[in-house]
Amino acid sequence: MPQARAVGWALAAAMLTTACQPGPGAPTPVLWPGGATTGPLDIRIAYPREGSRQPTDQGLVIVADSSVVMQSRDSVFIFGSVGRADAVLVVNGVAVPVYHTGGWIAWLPLPPDTLARFDLVAVARGDTARATLVARVRRLFEPPPSPSWIDTTSFAPVGSLWVRPDEPVRLEVRATPEASVRLLLPTGDTVALVRRDGFQFIAEGERAFGTRPPGELTRAWDRYVGSGIGPFGPDPGDVLAPLPTPGPTDSSWVRLEAIVGDDTARARWPLRVGVVDPARPRVIYVDDDTAGTGLTDSALAGRAAPYATYHWFFPTGTVAAVNGRWNDQIRLRLSRASVAWVDAVEVHPLPVGTPPPGGTTGGSVRLFPEERAVTLRVPLPARIPFRVDEDERSLRLTLYGMAADLDFMQYGPEDPLIRRLWFAQPREDETEIRVDLAAPVWGYRTRWRGSDLLLVIRRPPEIDQRRPLRGRRIAVDPGHPPLGAVGPTGVREPEVTLAVGRKLQRLLERAGATVILLRSSDAPIDLAPRVVHAERADADVLVSIHANALPDGVNPFINNGTSVYYFQPRSLELARALNRALVRQFGFRDLGVGRADLALARPTWMPAALCEGLFLMLPDQEAVLASEEGQWRYARGIVEGLEEFLRGSAAR
Numbered sequence: 001m002p003q004a005r006a007v008g009w010a011l012a013a014a015m016l017t018t019a020c021q022p023g024p025g026a027p028t029p030v031l032w033p034g035g036a037t038t039g040p041l042d043i044r045i046a047y048p049r050e051g052s053r054q055p056t057d058q059g060l061v062i063v064a065d066s067s068v069v070m071q072s073r074d075s076v077f078i079f080g081s082v083g084r085a086d087a088v089l090v091v092n093g094v095a096v097p098v099y100h101t102g103g104w105i106a107w108l109p110l111p112p113d114t115l116a117r118f119d120l121v122a123v124a125r126g127d128t129a130r131a132t133l134v135a136r137v138r139r140l141f142e143p144p145p146s147p148s149w150i151d152t153t154s155f156a157p158v159g160s161l162w163v164r165p166d167e168p169v170r171l172e173v174r175a176t177p178e179a180s181v182r183l184l185l186p187t188g189d190t191v192a193l194v195r196r197d198g199f200q201f202i203a204e205g206e207r208a209f210g211t212r213p214p215g216e217l218t219r220a221w222d223r224y225v226g227s228g229i230g231p232f233g234p235d236p237g238d239v240l241a242p243l244p245t246p247g248p249t250d251s252s253w254v255r256l257e258a259i260v261g262d263d264t265a266r267a268r269w270p271l272r273v274g275v276v277d278p279a280r281p282r283v284i285y286v287d288d289d290t291a292g293t294g295l296t297d298s299a300l301a302g303r304a305a306p307y308a309t310y311h312w313f314f315p316t317g318t319v320a321a322v323n324g325r326w327n328d329q330i331r332l333r334l335s336r337a338s339v340a341w342v343d344a345v346e347v348h349p350l351p352v353g354t355p356p357p358g359g360t361t362g363g364s365v366r367l368f369p370e371e372r373a374v375t376l377r378v379p380l381p382a383r384i385p386f387r388v389d390e391d392e393r394s395l396r397l398t399l400y401g402m403a404a405d406l407d408f409m410q411y412g413p414e415d416p417l418i419r420r421l422w423f424a425q426p427r428e429d430e431t432e433i434r435v436d437l438a439a440p441v442w443g444y445r446t447r448w449r450g451s452d453l454l455l456v457i458r459r460p461p462e463i464d465q466r467r468p469l470r471g472r473r474i475a476v477d478p479g480h481p482p483l484g485a486v487g488p489t490g491v492r493e494p495e496v497t498l499a500v501g502r503k504l505q506r507l508l509e510r511a512g513a514t515v516i517l518l519r520s521s522d523a524p525i526d527l528a529p530r531v532v533h534a535e536r537a538d539a540d541v542l543v544s545i546h547a548n549a550l551p552d553g554v555n556p557f558i559n560n561g562t563s564v565y566y567f568q569p570r571s572l573e574l575a576r577a578l579n580r581a582l583v584r585q586f587g588f589r590d591l592g593v594g595r596a597d598l599a600l601a602r603p604t605w606m607p608a609a610l611c612e613g614l615f616l617m618l619p620d621q622e623a624v625l626a627s628e629e630g631q632w633r634y635a636r637g638i639v640e641g642l643e644e645f646l647r648g649s650a651a652r
């Protein structure tokens with residue numbers, strides 16, 4: 001975007017003068033000033049993480065860690081510290097505010113190069129420190145000067161793909177605008193690609209977090225689409241076998257041509273397509289814990305498209321037929337109308353010739369009341385794929401690949417939680433069973449017993465309106481390690497979240513709750529064991545504590561503040577109550593709640609939410625998160641949010 005580049009410096013300077021100011025409509029932040037930092041003048045870079053520091057005659061040369069490649073198109077943030085509150089800092093000629101901690105963050109235009117260079121000069125009390133930061137930037141394809149070109153980084157799809165015999169493969173590529181673009185198959189046939197008009201380019205980080213209006217997006221005229229049917233490229237082999245190593249010299253590769261006048265650009269399309277036999281499909285069973293650790297969530301996530309959001313959760317033992325694959329993503333056939341994509345490493349082949357599960361189920365569906373739950377037992381012909389959908393006061397079980405011939409639906413003794421059972425057969429091979437509840441859904445889980453599916457529905461806890469936390473079991477998850485964000489002066493997210501978690505534990509226990517602290521030391525704990533811990537401890541609610549950070553390329557001065565994430569519908573009210581209370585406590589901008597596919601927000605056994613209290617990468621918010629007062633406010637906000645949620649749930 002040349003126009004943006006031309007005004008970039010002025011824009012950056014203007015943004016920096018408003019750095020750390022609240023946005024329109026935001027309350028005035030309440031800051032808790034620590035003393036001004038008066039250490040030695042010393043330029044430190046927190047992001048991109050430093051790899052090496054080399055003193056030279058011209059000043060310090062800091063080379064970013066080689067594993068960091070900045071993913072941005074035109075602007076990027078860098079942040080760090082100068083060690084002193086009274087320092088004046090200039091980066092690439094732009095004044096950058098220094099916070100009382102010595103921390104700073106800058107939002108700067110990027111050169112059109114694979115190496116970005118930032119010159120930093122810090123001055124304090126007549127003392128001057130100079131540093132040059134060098135960081136790698138993702139290489140974007142630059143069209144060559146020739147009339148025709150093909151962007152070889154833009155082929156989609158690439159790798160190994162298996163489809164049904166009648167299934168077209170959609171192909172997309174970037175090449176010279178106004179070119180004639182075609183695929184040459186090894187058979188001698190050609191497939192013409194047509195231009196995809198008015199394609200709008202939006203970088204992913206910008207799409208998720210950016211606030212630029214749609215009118216400012218870049219329109220692209222260089223995208224071409226087409227479709228091909230049948231196998232092409234070298235044979236990809238067995239759909240369930242490990243992927244073969246590509247052989248670049250194989251004559252069976254498909255080639256692409258982009259022709260402008262008498263100039264032709266040519267490239268090999270790195271894709272091999274195989275065909276699965278629908279009459280003799282391979283059948284798999286699910287096992288997400290091949291190592292036998294017992295610490296996985298024992299569920300395989302299914303997605304509507306490769307690498308898309310989790311939509312199904314198939315317990316270990318589920319059996320399904322395979323009807324496609326793309327690299328490490330396997331496509332399961334659930335019914336005639338439904339497929340789910342899953343990770344290849346979590347499925348295991350059954351012997352060739354094993355028929356797909358399904359058929360008809362007979363027998364009776366029955367409810368079993370227990371003290372803390374009601375269990376629905378569904379007899380099935382096999383461990384077939386299913387899905388549970390929740391509404392505010394109902395759970396719907398969809399069973400794939402079968403018709404039902406149920407003799408009875410037995411309620412058992414009258415139960416205050418159960419209103420009615422519904423049955424439907426919306427398609428020949430999909431069956432639905434719905435349980436209507438007398439109270440909002442609190443939690444559920446599913447498991448196999450033989451080929452019976454058990455849906456365990458949790459009874460809501462009895463809430464004391466005056467002391468809503470009394471007797472509650474609250475799982476508190478201090479986010480990270482592994483990983484975690486870092487602030488300009490080096491404050492680490494795992495330290496902040498543990499400090500907040502401990503304070504929260506004290507407040508919750510004082511309010512009469514039992515706390516299950518999912519991390520209590522610096523030792524890393526993966527995500528799945530945290531969820532397993534909370535479920536085994538039978539927590540009533542799970543709250544995960546984090547500090548936020550942005551992806552490269554998103555302006556941190558207009559995208560920061562407080563937000564809370566949920567995944568299951570019943571957790572939305574929890575997320576809202578937490579977000580309201582945290583915004584009140586912190587006084588920074590309200591980014592609102594969001595639905596996000598996060599492990600700690602996904603449990604089904606209890607309402608769960610993940611708090612992104614503030615942004616650690618902004619110096620003022622880092623100072624709040626690092627302070628005792630700020631951490632107490634974070635903890636108090638969570639307590640207030642939990643109380644509001646629990647009171648509200650008792651009233652619903």
Ligand SMILES: [Zn+2]
Nearest residue numbers: 479484546547
């Ligand atoms: Zn985090």
